[in-house]
Amino acid sequence: MRAMRLRRAIPLGRTTLINSALGLLLVGGGTWAYFMISGDAEPAQANTTRTVAVAQGTVTATVTADGSIESANTMSADFATGGTVTAIKVKVGDKVAKGAVLATVDATEVKESRQTAARNLDAARDALDRAEDGGDDSSIANAENQVAQAESTLAAAKRAVDGTVLKAPMAGTVVAISGAVGGSSGGSSGGGNGSSSSSSSSGSGFVQLADLTKLQVAAGVAEADATRLKAGQSATVTWNALTGATATGKVSAISPTASSGNTVTYPIEVLLDSIPEGTRLGQTVSLSVTVDEVADAVYVPAAAVRTAGGRTTVTVVANGVQETRAVEIGLRGDAYTVIVSGVTVGEQVVLATVTSGTGNQQQFPGGGPGGFTGGGFGGNTGNRPAGGNR
Numbered sequence: 001m002r003a004m005r006l007r008r009a010i011p012l013g014r015t016t017l018i019n020s021a022l023g024l025l026l027v028g029g030g031t032w033a034y035f036m037i038s039g040d041a042e043p044a045q046a047n048t049t050r051t052v053a054v055a056q057g058t059v060t061a062t063v064t065a066d067g068s069i070e071s072a073n074t075m076s077a078d079f080a081t082g083g084t085v086t087a088i089k090v091k092v093g094d095k096v097a098k099g100a101v102l103a104t105v106d107a108t109e110v111k112e113s114r115q116t117a118a119r120n121l122d123a124a125r126d127a128l129d130r131a132e133d134g135g136d137d138s139s140i141a142n143a144e145n146q147v148a149q150a151e152s153t154l155a156a157a158k159r160a161v162d163g164t165v166l167k168a169p170m171a172g173t174v175v176a177i178s179g180a181v182g183g184s185s186g187g188s189s190g191g192g193n194g195s196s197s198s199s200s201s202s203g204s205g206f207v208q209l210a211d212l213t214k215l216q217v218a219a220g221v222a223e224a225d226a227t228r229l230k231a232g233q234s235a236t237v238t239w240n241a242l243t244g245a246t247a248t249g250k251v252s253a254i255s256p257t258a259s260s261g262n263t264v265t266y267p268i269e270v271l272l273d274s275i276p277e278g279t280r281l282g283q284t285v286s287l288s289v290t291v292d293e294v295a296d297a298v299y300v301p302a303a304a305v306r307t308a309g310g311r312t313t314v315t316v317v318a319n320g321v322q323e324t325r326a327v328e329i330g331l332r333g334d335a336y337t338v339i340v341s342g343v344t345v346g347e348q349v350v351l352a353t354v355t356s357g358t359g360n361q362q363q364f365p366g367g368g369p370g371g372f373t374g375g376g377f378g379g380n381t382g383n384r385p386a387g388g389n390r
Contacts (some may be wrong), residue, residue: 016197051317051348052301059299059333061292063228065268067219069283071212072252072271075170075206078184079105080163088181090207091173100168102207105185107164114157121150123277172209174219175281181207215272215279216252219287228291235270235289242283245276293329299336304349305329314343315350322350 005106049312083105090102128143179185185206217237221229239245253269270287306313307328317324327342343349 026362030116039187046102049317049322052304052349052351054298054300054339054343054345054347054349056298056345058293058295059331059336059338060290060294061228061331061333063221063289063291065219065221065225065287065289067217067270067285067287069215069279069281069285070218070270071172071175071216071281072212072216073170073172073211074175075172075209075211077102077166077169077207078205079103079166081105081107081110081160082185083107083109083164085179085181085183085185088177089178092174092177094174096168096171096174096209098168098171102164102166102168102174103185104282105164107161110157110160110164114154114161117150117154117157121147121154124150157227166206168207168209170209170211172211174207175210176208177206182281186261210281212281215275215281216266217249217270217272217285217287219260219270220267222265223258223264225291226254226256226266226268229268230291231290233289233291235287237270237272238286238288239276239279240284240286242276242278245278245388247276248273281381292333294331294333296339297330297338298340298345299333299338300343301348301351302332302335304351314339317348317350328359 039149050372086104088103089100090096096102097139124143124146128147131139131143205333217235229251231254232252235249235251237247237249249270249272251268253270255267258264258266270289306315311326312329313326316325325342328340330338330340332338363379
């Protein structure tokens with residue numbers, strides 16, 4: 001009874017006030033927990049400046065392309081006289097010497113023609129002898145013409161017989177045979193041994209030969225890159241199918257005419273200085289041609305250079321203070337830019353700004369970490385060009 005009387009003694013207004021306070025505390029706590037869990041609370045952002053030291057060394061600019069291996073010296077041998085193939089003396093992969101017999105065709109008819117031509121020549125010479133013994137000048141002149149024609153016919157008949165034997169026009173390796181025994185060989189339009197040569201392709205002769213000791217890369221480069229190429233420039237070649245296989249070479253030819261296709265490219269040839277083991281014709285390779293090079297140059301990563309309104313600058317950091325400094329640049333290499341004036345070796349330049357905040361976003365000049373091929377610098381370290389100083 002006493003307890004009941006005590007509860008009744010509490011005024012109604014105070015009870016309402018206490019309940020309202022408790023409700024506000026619950027609502028406030030829930031709201032705080034919601035924002036903490038949902039991540040809507042926005043922390044303060046912190047900026048970190050990434051720098052790299054100005055260095056000195058060799059800066060290069062290159063043109064790259066994909067290409068394939070081919071022989072730098074090839075020939076297509078074809079019969080001078082058409083006929084039925086009677087023998088093929090070689091097979092694909094054989095090495096042959098210049099003048100070696102490759103194949104033959106049936107020579108029966110042309111040998112008969114040679115014999116007839118020889119008899120006709122004997123008859124023409126006899127007629128000339130008779131004309132000279134008792135004929136007039138006109139008869140003698142006519143007999144001399146007959147002899148000349150007979151000699152020409154016999155010479156052609158001999159070439160036709162010779163043309164039934166196909167000989168190697170060069171020393172090399174047989175890379176293709178376009179025929180079989182019993183088949184027909186059309187022969188070439190010319191005389192001689194019926195061979196034709198090409199410096200870059202094997203053509204379509206009966207037997208195709210290639211010099212496998214002298215190889216080159218055939219590639220196509222974009223029109224903007226073609227203007228930077230010159231004969232004699234050094235190149236590096238990497239094989240796609242041969243692990244670790246590389247070779248050096250030099251640009252030997254640049255076509256003045258673009259190849260046909262949807263993209264404008266210009267064919268080039270790079271003669272190899274050496275041939276890695278396992279190299280075969282037709283293998284795909286990656287080609288890098290050095291088109292410009294500056295030795296002992298002061299340089300910075302390309303990502304550190306800014307150009308706007310005709311003014312080129314870098315941001316130098318000294319004692320924690322950033323200074324935007326105008327510079328004169330030289331060669332723009334693949335990953336580095338030569339600085340002619342404006343900074344000295346060892347000074348720290350801003351490479352990238354990392355913004356840590358919502359979503360942990362990072363911003364790099366040049367479109368990626370470090371802004372150059374091969375990744376960015378971490379602090380004051382990173383990859384250098386060949387010959388560069390850290």
